[in-house]
Amino acid sequence: MGKGFTHGTWERYETSLKHTQQFMKWKYNVSDIDLTEINPAFIADYEFFLKTVLNCANNSAVKYIKNFQKIINICLDNEWMIKNPFSNYKSKIVVTDVCFLTETELDRIKNKLFETERLRIVRDIFLFCCFTGLSYSDVKKLANENIVLGSNGEKWINIKRTKTEVEANIPILPIAKEILDNYKKHPRCINDEKVSPVFNYFNSY
Structure with a gap:
């Protein structure tokens, strides 16, 4: 931190990790999973979990998915994974109107x-x-x-x-x-x- 990353960035990734662990417990009843088992279905179910079980707004859910995707990209770059589970994933950020307080x-x-x-x-x-x-x-x-x-x-x-x-x-x-x-x-x-x-x-x- 302080060298390209802020404390806020660290907190967001910590929260993302917590949500991912909660999802794996909810879906698979495990606290960890092998990288090779992460596939497009995993991503789709994770997004569903964020939006329904955790009741995240659409844009918040997409941001957590994007954080997860960055970690997957590191795994792909290091050849720890062969297939990219995000190959067909498309983010769906919804543009919202900013409401100012009077x-x-x-x-x-x-x-x-x-x-x-x-x-x-x-x-x-x-x-x-x-x-x-x-x-x-x-x-x-x-x-x-x-x-x-x-x-x-x-x-x-x-x-x-x-x-x-x-x-x-x-x-x-x-x-x-x-x-x-x-x-x-x-x-x-x-x-x-x-x-x-x-x-x-x-x-x-």
Whole structure:
């Protein structure tokens, strides 16, 4: 990690591995299988399992299949397999419309009362992402050193984006600043020298 691969990539492959193992247990009642037994039927059944048993959305299921395919390609390149089980497989990514939250909806989220600190943090990090344009992985690594003063005397975020490694300079809007101020003295922020107490709360299939 840090040399061509990110922690997020590792997590996705770990999740893909878990799903593959669950599928083999569900379909064959085994925890492992010989490479030579992986055929087109295995791929079709795996996709069915992801969409029905695990209830993954179509695009999520296709992404997990693609992760699995990358591993199979390594096996083929090393001649550990002779036949490619993906030779006739075609991905079916569905283009979806992006739905943006309105100002009213964001206000409802901001003013929602949660009884637990965990949910309050999740809400605040989500709002911080909305008002900075940063991804969760970017916010997770955001440190005090990434907060700088701009030429206008206002605070800005200066960070290299996790996915692209492109440097970004982002003005800190009032709501984002309010969130940062709320967590200045949070023990996790102090100990980790981060600007927000981000935990691994955002998980999905």
